[in-house]
Amino acid sequence: MTDVLAAAEAAERVAMGPKVYSTQAQDAKTRRAAEIAYRKAKARPAVRPWTDEVDRLRTAREAHRLSFRTRPAASVEPPPTRGDTASPGGTGHRTLRVCPLWGTPGVPAPHVAPA
Template identity: 45%
Template sequence: MAFFRPRVSREAEVRFHADQEISKSFPELLDKARMAERTLRELRAANADDIELRAAGVAFDKALTEALRAAEAGQRATFGVKAYDDRIARRKAKATPAGVMWTAEADRLRTLREDNRMWGIPRTPRAVPAAR
């Protein structure tokens, strides 16, 4: 006797496997972000000029964005393949310990990136046009 088991879409399976592959690089990307943050903090402590601080801030932003993408992929992969098609399955998976851990990590990285975008990247001064 065969039981009916609703399958998930092929697209959900493909996205699930892609997210699993992306999430494998999360530790390396997080280390890159930590190194970029360390560089930015060292430049701030050394009273570097705004051009160097801006370059370090932009590099930190890029590293955080890559780490955030990997964390979000890990979050989706942890939720399981059914969560790609079903919002209730996604919501249930978010309540598991692994789901809570990945959600907290993604939120932490998102907040850190937004804080860096607001305050960590100095704006370069622009020349004021002469009044006629």
């Protein structure tokens, strides 16, 4: 998808012409003239179909990226019962669990009652 988008952007730049190109080595006046030429070129009817195709491909790429769902890295444990607040050694400290919202190890989950 990225290669197709790069090819469509290249075709759009070819349709715009050489006046829209500038480099950082050029002076500010030349770069500004290239920016203005770029905006004018995007408004031309000959360039508009290429711009529409690039926009369509970008939308499709973003929709594809957003539709991919990953599984959470940490397993979510159920909330402890009242008798589960002490550590196995019997020191009276509450057990630290991975928070299901933030997934930060070593930080007590907000639903764990203090000992």
